[in-house]
Amino acid sequence: MTAKATRVLVLNSGSSSLKYQLLDMGDARSDNGSGAARLAVGLVERIGEATSRLAHTPLAAGGATRETTGPIADHQAALKAVADELATDGLGLDSPELAAIGHRVVHGGLKFTAPTVIDDAVLKEIERLVPVAPLHNPANITGIRTAQALRPDLPQVAVFDTAFHTTMPEHAARYAIDVATADAHRIRRYGFHGTSHAYVSRRTAELLGKAPEDINVIVLHLGNGASASAVRGGRCVDTSMGLTPLEGLVMGTRSGDIDPAVTFHLKRVAGMSADEIDELLNKKSGLLGLCGDNDMREIRRRIDGGDERAALAFDIYIHRLKKYIGAYTAVLGKVDAVTFTAGVGENAAPVRAAAVAGLEELGMAVDASLNAVRSDEPRLISPDYARVAVAVVPTDEELEIAQQTYALVTA
Ligand code: ADP
Numbered sequence: 001m002t003a004k005a006t007r008v009l010v011l012n013s014g015s016s017s018l019k020y021q022l023l024d025m026g027d028a029r030s031d032n033g034s035g036a037a038r039l040a041v042g043l044v045e046r047i048g049e050a051t052s053r054l055a056h057t058p059l060a061a062g063g064a065t066r067e068t069t070g071p072i073a074d075h076q077a078a079l080k081a082v083a084d085e086l087a088t089d090g091l092g093l094d095s096p097e098l099a100a101i102g103h104r105v106v107h108g109g110l111k112f113t114a115p116t117v118i119d120d121a122v123l124k125e126i127e128r129l130v131p132v133a134p135l136h137n138p139a140n141i142t143g144i145r146t147a148q149a150l151r152p153d154l155p156q157v158a159v160f161d162t163a164f165h166t167t168m169p170e171h172a173a174r175y176a177i178d179v180a181t182a183d184a185h186r187i188r189r190y191g192f193h194g195t196s197h198a199y200v201s202r203r204t205a206e207l208l209g210k211a212p213e214d215i216n217v218i219v220l221h222l223g224n225g226a227s228a229s230a231v232r233g234g235r236c237v238d239t240s241m242g243l244t245p246l247e248g249l250v251m252g253t254r255s256g257d258i259d260p261a262v263t264f265h266l267k268r269v270a271g272m273s274a275d276e277i278d279e280l281l282n283k284k285s286g287l288l289g290l291c292g293d294n295d296m297r298e299i300r301r302r303i304d305g306g307d308e309r310a311a312l313a314f315d316i317y318i319h320r321l322k323k324y325i326g327a328y329t330a331v332l333g334k335v336d337a338v339t340f341t342a343g344v345g346e347n348a349a350p351v352r353a354a355a356v357a358g359l360e361e362l363g364m365a366v367d368a369s370l371n372a373v374r375s376d377e378p379r380l381i382s383p384d385y386a387r388v389a390v391a392v393v394p395t396d397e398e399l400e401i402a403q404q405t406y407a408l409v410t411a
Helices: 075-088 120-128 137-150 163-167 179-184 194-207 261-270 274-283 286-291 296-304 308-332 342-347 349-356 368-372 397-410
Strands: 007-013 018-024 037-045 053-057 066-069 098-105 156-160 216-222 226-232 235-239 337-341 389-392
Touching: 007 137, 007 397, 018 075, 018 397, 037 075, 053 075, 075 137, 098 137, 098 397, 120 137, 137 156, 156 397, 163 194, 163 235, 194 216, 194 226, 194 235, 194 337, 194 389, 194 397, 216 308, 216 342, 226 308, 235 308, 261 274, 286 296, 286 308, 296 308, 296 342, 308 349, 337 342, 337 349, 342 349, 349 368, 349 389
Parallel strands: 007 098, 098 156, 216 337, 337 389
Antiparallel strands: 007 018, 018 037, 037 053, 053 066, 216 226, 226 235
């Protein structure tokens, strides 16, 4: 008897890490009504170092997390180690129940507007996009090649961070710079975190008991990286990240919006190289650059202890967030919901309260007691009288990748 193939392995490959989840898409034990059950989750970090660490949690077996440390030379060795862990739980990747492997791919340019089964031509196109995603796409390609080597017979699907944003109109996607220069170098606003914005905007519609086509949502994805999007009737019409994830909101370590002349100034006056400025703006700026911490929990602790630098960093973060809520209200014309998601958005009640404070004229308010509730469930935190629903919806990029992958290979 051949088992029906209902499992999807989701891989998210970073330059020195590999995050994974194995899901069963046809399982009765459904996670949040999705019809999918998580069988195992884990990550390998510090790949290529002497102190690589693998943490594997066999959820289906109800098992505790197993941790191993020791050198894991490359992504191939990392995936092999993951496959061994899964095999220990009877979930080996050689199983006929595995239907496909879904890969998070950061940059899909303009070409990839939907999840795509990977073949040589697709892989070439992802490679062609390396100049616009130099940090991310090479790691994603390594992950794909490694998985192909392990199961050459299996469909591998790319789910792109940029895909949800390809519906942005030209007037939102283009920078106001010389068109020939922009086109020659593929300079335009692509947006990122698209899988999360897609999932969260759809779940917001469910929470309101509406169809996604019938509502307009502002999604605030506030993790270490952070981005906002304006979603009209289920389609993205604007987002805060641009050519790269540097644009937009103040983030953990990224500056978000700044006058581009700051970069020439740093070169001419401070003598910094392009790489040094890149590092400054991406890794040493944002909350970290402002106050020395990029974890919102620590920043809140410091504020509670009277720390003025932490308080100013928080205020700058909130000011930018509020500007984007205002801008996207204007872009959408009518807003049905503002939804907070990701590490900060799901957990930091003070951020939600401060971002929405004073926006009563826009129909937005937060109820203090609803906002204080901690939960893993999608929920409303606005008072009944508010015209605009303010919601918290935990994001689940892996589930979204698994669903898109499974839908594509079973279509
Ligand atoms: P990413 O995927 O971008 O790395 P996450 O979405 O996991 O990030 O968010 C991580 C961030 O969430 C942390 O840096 C921290 O600032 C914030 N965070 C996590 N838990 C809490 C919490 N309980 N309260 C406030 N902030 C939190």
